[in-house]
Amino acid sequence: MIEKTLWDFRNAAGRNLIRQWAEQVGLTSRERAHLNQRLDRLAQLDFRLAVHSDLVNGPLKRAAHVYKMRVFGDRAIRLLLCRGPHADEMETAFTLLVGAIEKSWKYHPANAEELAGLRRDELLAASRQSARVNHVRF
Amino acid sequence: MFDSEDRLKDELRDREYREAYAEEFLNTSIATQVTVLREQRGLTQEQLGKLVDMQQEGISRIERVGYGRWNIATLRRIAHAFDARLKVSIETYSSLLEEARQFSAKSLERPSFSEDPAFHANAEPGVGVPAEEFLRRQVCAWLSRAARDPKQLGRWLQGLDLPPLGEADEPYVHLWRSLPKEGEKDREEFHLRMALSLQALLMEKPDRAEEQVSPERESMLRNLFQLAALLKNRWLLGEPLKSIYEDSLAKEPERLSRLTREMFFAAAVHNQHSYWLLPEFEEMAGPKEHRVLPVTPWAAMTAPRHGPKNGRVDAMTRVVGARERCLWTVLERGGQPENMEDARRVNRQLHKFFDSTAQITSLDSELWDQPIIGKEFIDTALPSPPKWDMHAMYAFIRHYGQHIDLLPEVKLERELESRVRECEKQGEAKSVTDLM
Numbered sequence: 312m313i314e315k316t317l318w319d320f321r322n323a324a325g326r327n328l329i330r331q332w333a334e335q336v337g338l339t340s341r342e343r344a345h346l347n348q349r350l351d352r353l354a355q356l357d358f359r360l361a362v363h364s365d366l367v368n369g370p371l372k373r374a375a376h377v378y379k380m381r382v383f384g385d386r387a388i389r390l391l392l393c394r395g396p397h398a399d400e401m402e403t404a405f406t407l408l409v410g411a412i413e414k415s416w417k418y419h420p421a422n423a424e425e426l427a428g429l430r431r432d433e434l435l436a437a438s439r440q441s442a443r444v445n446h447v448r449f
Numbered sequence: 450m451f452d453s454e455d456r457l458k459d460e461l462r463d464r465e466y467r468e469a470y471a472e473e474f475l476n477t478s479i480a481t482q483v484t485v486l487r488e489q490r491g492l493t494q495e496q497l498g499k500l501v502d503m504q505q506e507g508i509s510r511i512e513r514v515g516y517g518r519w520n521i522a523t524l525r526r527i528a529h530a531f532d533a534r535l536k537v538s539i540e541t542y543s544s545l546l547e548e549a550r551q552f553s554a555k556s557l558e559r560p561s562f563s564e565d566p567a568f569h570a571n572a573e574p575g576v577g578v579p580a581e582e583f584l585r586r587q588v589c590a591w592l593s594r595a596a597r598d599p600k601q602l603g604r605w606l607q608g609l610d611l612p613p614l615g616e617a618d619e620p621y622v623h624l625w626r627s628l629p630k631e632g633e634k635d636r637e638e639f640h641l642r643m644a645l646s647l648q649a650l651l652m653e654k655p656d657r658a659e660e661q662v663s664p665e666r667e668s669m670l671r672n673l674f675q676l677a678a679l680l681k682n683r684w685l686l687g688e689p690l691k692s693i694y695e696d697s698l699a700k701e702p703e704r705l706s707r708l709t710r711e712m713f714f715a716a717a718v719h720n721q722h723s724y725w726l727l728p729e730f731e732e733m734a735g736p737k738e739h740r741v742l743p744v745t746p747w748a749a750m751t752a753p754r755h756g757p758k759n760g761r762v763d764a765m766t767r768v769v770g771a772r773e774r775c776l777w778t779v780l781e782r783g784g785q786p787e788n789m790e791d792a793r794r795v796n797r798q799l800h801k802f803f804d805s806t807a808q809i810t811s812l813d814s815e816l817w818d819q820p821i822i823g824k825e826f827i828d829t830a831l832p833s834p835p836k837w838d839m840h841a842m843y844a845f846i847r848h849y850g851q852h853i854d855l856l857p858e859v860k861l862e863r864e865l866e867s868r869v870r871e872c873e874k875q876g877e878a879k880s881v882t883d884l885m
Contacts, residue, residue, distance in 0.1 A: 339465075340463050340465040340466040340469065341465055341466070341469040343460075343466060344460070344465075344466045344467070344468075344469035344470040344473065345469055345470075345473050347457070347460070347470065348469075348470050348473040348474055348477065349473065349477070349514070351457075351549060351552075352474075352477050352481075352514075352552060355552050355553055356481065356552075356553070356554060357554055360481060360484060360485070360554055363484060363512065364477070364480045364481050364484060364512055364513060364514045365480075365513040365514055365515055366477070366514050381515065383515060448456055448460070
C-alpha cells in the first residue's frame with residue numbers, strides 16, 4: 312500500500328488555514344496526539360477500511376466529496392477533508408480543508424461544511440499547488 | 450516510508466502526548482484488525498457475532514476506532530473465533546514507532562491455526578478461504594522467507610501439499626496463479642524469488658543410480674519446466690537448464706519421456722538462453738525427428754500452452770497444430786531457412802495460406818486472449834536475433850491478431866504494428882527484419 316500524501320488548504324494570500332486554525336483554537340497535547348495518530352493511519356490505510364472503521368465519516372450531506380474526522384475529548388474536534396481532490400490522486404492524497412469544533416450539534420465556524428465544499432471547489436479550479444501546501448503535523 | 454517518523458519521535462517526548470497517541474493507536478489497531486481478520490476469513494459481522502455470542506451491532510462497535518471500550522475477555526473470544534490467540538503485553542514507546550511505521554491492513558492479517566505454515570505444511574483451507582487464496586498465501590509466505598527449502602517447491606510441483614484445487618489444471622498452473630499479478634505489490638520480487646527457487650531445485654542433482662527417472666521426479670520436472678517458461682526472471686534458469694541438457698539429457702534422452710523433453714525445450718527456449726540450442730534448432734528444421742527433442746522450434750514456443758488439462762486443450766492443440774502445418778507448408782514452399790529472412794514475404798505467404806484455411810479463423814480465441822501469453826510472444830519474439838523461425842512466428846502473430854478481438858491489455862498486434870510503423874516513419878527500418 313502506497314502511503315498517501317496529506318495536504319493543508321492555503322488561501323490566496325498563501326496562508327496555511329489549517330495550521331492557522333490549530334493555533335487559534337490552541338490544541339492541547341492530547342488533542343494533537345489524537346489528530347496526528349488518526350491522520351497517520353489515514354495515510355496508511357485503504358480508504359474503504361478507513362470509512363468502515365469510522366476513521367473518517369462521510370461524504371457529508373451538505374458538502375459532497377467532503378469527509379469528517381471526529382476526535383472526542385474535552386472538546387469535539389472536527390477536521391473536514393477530501394480525497395485528492397484531483398482525479399489522478401484520489402487514491403493517493405487527502406487535503407485538509409477546514410478545522411472546526413463541534414458543540415451542541417453546531418460547528419464553530421458555523422459554516423464549516425459549506426466552507427469545506429467551497430475550498431474543495433477552489434482547489435480544483437486553482438493550479439495544482441497554489442491552493443495547498445504539504446500538511447504540517449499538529 | 451513514514452516521513453514524519455522523526456517528528457513523531459520528538460512528539461513522543463511529551464508524556465501526555467505519547468500516552469494519548471499510544472491509546473489512540475491501540476484503539477485504531479484493534480478496530481482495524483478485527484475488521485481485517487473477519488474479512489480475511491470471509492465472515493460477516495453477523496456471522497462473527499454468532500461465533501462469539503454477540504449481536505452484530507456489538508461487532509460493529511468494536512470495529513470502530515473511536516470505541517475503545519472492549520475488554521480482554523471479549524477480545525479473547527474474538528481471537529478464538531479467528532482460530533488465533535490474543536496477545537496482551539506492556540511495551541516500550543520505541544516499539545510504537547516501529548508499529549506505527551509498519552501499520553497497514555496487510556500487517557494486521559494473521560493466518561488461523563489451520564493455515565499456519567509452521568504447523569501445517571499440507572494445511573487445509575480455513576473457514577471462508579477458497580483453496581486458491583489459501584495456496585496463494587502459502588506460496589507468498591514461503592517466498593517471503595529468507596531461507597526457502599526447495600524441497601517444498603518440489604512437492605508443490607508434484608502436486609503434493611496442495612489444497613483441493615481440482616484436477617483440471619496441473620500444479621504449475623496453480624503456482625503461477627499464486628504469484629502476484631501485473632501491477633500487484635511485490636510482483637518483481639516474488640518472480641525473482643520463485644526463479645531463484647526453481648534454480649536451486651534444478652541444481653539439486655537427481656539420483657543418477659536410477660535407471661529411469663521416477664514418475665514423481667518426472668512430474669516435478671515437467672511442471673518446473675512449464676513454470677520456468679512463464680516467469681519474468683526465467684533467464685536465471687538458462688544455465689541450470691543448459692547443464693541438465695549437456696550432462697544428462699543429450700546423453701540419455703530416453704531417461705525422460707517425450708512430453709517432458711518437449712517441456713524442457715519450451716523452458717529453454719522461453720528462457721532465451723537458447724543460443725546453445727541453435728545447432729539443435731537446425732537439426733530440428735530438418736526432415737527427420739531430432740534425436741533428443743521431439744519438437745520443432747515454433748512448437749517449442751507454444752509447448753507450455755499444452756499444459757493445462759482442461760477443456761481448452763483441444764482448441765490449443767488445433768491452434769498449434771494448424772499453425773505448425775501452415776508454417777511447414779510455407780517453409781516447404783519457401784525453401785531453406787536462410788531464404789526466409791524477409792518477414793514480410795513470409796507474412797504475405799501466411800496470409801495467403803490462412804485465407805484459404807477456414808479452420809484457423811474458427812478456432813477458439815480464448816487462449817490467445819490471455820494477456821500473459823500475448824506478453825510472452827512480445828518478450829520472446831521482439832528482442833531476439835533475426836532468426837527465420839522468429840520471423841515466421843511474428844508473421845503468425847500478426848496474422849492471428851487480425852482474427853481475434855484482442856483484449857486491451859494485450860494489444861499484441863497493435864503493439865507490433867505501431868513499432869513497425871514508427872520505425873518505418875523514421876526510415877530506420879526497411880523491413881520488419883530490422884526490428885528484430
